[in-house]
Amino acid sequence: MLMECRQLSRVYQDGDRQLQVLNDVNLSVNAGEMLAIVGSSGSGKSTLLHCMGGLDKPTSGEVLFAGYAIQDWSSNQLADWRNKEIGFIYQFHHLLPEFTALENVAMPQLIAGVSTREAKLRAEQLLQRVGLAERLQHRPAELSGGERQRVAIARALANSPRLVLADEPTGNLDDSTAEQVFELLLELNKEFDTAFVIVTHDNSLAAKLPRTLTLHHGQLNKAELFA
Numbered sequence: 001m002l003m004e005c006r007q008l009s010r011v012y013q014d015g016d017r018q019l020q021v022l023n024d025v026n027l028s029v030n031a032g033e034m035l036a037i038v039g040s041s042g043s044g045k046s047t048l049l050h051c052m053g054g055l056d057k058p059t060s061g062e063v064l065f066a067g068y069a070i071q072d073w074s075s076n077q078l079a080d081w082r083n084k085e086i087g088f089i090y091q092f093h094h095l096l097p098e099f100t101a102l103e104n105v106a107m108p109q110l111i112a113g114v115s116t117r118e119a120k121l122r123a124e125q126l127l128q129r130v131g132l133a134e135r136l137q138h139r140p141a142e143l144s145g146g147e148r149q150r151v152a153i154a155r156a157l158a159n160s161p162r163l164v165l166a167d168e169p170t171g172n173l174d175d176s177t178a179e180q181v182f183e184l185l186l187e188l189n190k191e192f193d194t195a196f197v198i199v200t201h202d203n204s205l206a207a208k209l210p211r212t213l214t215l216h217h218g219q220l221n222k223a224e225l226f227a
């Protein structure tokens with residue numbers, strides 16, 4: 001098992017009110033698998049993904065990665081782990097505007113200590129793979145929305161992470177572009193043997209994935225856990 005969430009709860013303090021955003025969530029992700037998390041707005045999807053990526057701390061419960069409880073790690077250890085083992089894809093690409101597509105994809109590798117030459121070579125290969133061989137030197141503002149998300153996907157895979165966490169990766173795209181990006185994610189999952197957890201509010205896109213979990217008011221639908 002690659003990642004396991006055990007009895008995960010997240011409570012936010014909202015003035016004198018407590019907001020229980022995640023309520024006893026249990027979930028496992030196997031190495032190389034692909035699953036969707038769906039649920040209405042405010043059901044806790046992003047919060048769950050943030051807890052899985054160590055960007056937010058659960059109020060109780062634990063997140064285990066390859067058997068290790070990530071909440072025990074220091075922020076430096078978490079940052080290093082995220083850089084090497086976790087890829088993130090967001091609804092809005094979060095690419096660095098002043099850098100080219102190639103440089104954006106090389107960046108996580110340079111942070112990991114890979115040489116510039118090697119990082120650029122891998123970035124080029126990844127960008128070719130996502131269909132952007134002709135766009136290596138373009139900056140984000142010179143790319144379409146779908147192209148930017150392809151760069152963000154290539155960047156997420158740059159350090160060959162074992163897990164990619166994607167929060168509404170197609171939420172900002174038109175239907176046909178969204179479908180193409182989803183198809184690309186399905187292909188990459190098979191080719192790279194990377195696990196993907198994809199948050200989406202689009203049930204028809206989620207249906208393309210082998211497994212879907214539904215969050216409802218911070219709880220996972222238990223019936224689906226064993227489907």
Ligand SMILES: Nc1ncnc2c1ncn2[C@@H]1O[C@H](COP(=O)(O)OP(=O)(O)OP(=O)(O)O)[C@@H](O)[C@H]1O
Binds near residue numbers: 013014021039040043
């Ligand atoms: N840092 C925070 N402090 C207080 N409340 C928060 C915080 N982060 C999220 N929330 C609240 O937690 C609830 C769940 O938010 P979350 O973003 O996880 O939902 P979501 O399912 O991803 O929603 P959407 O589909 O609209 O993005 C919301 O009511 C939100 O306002």
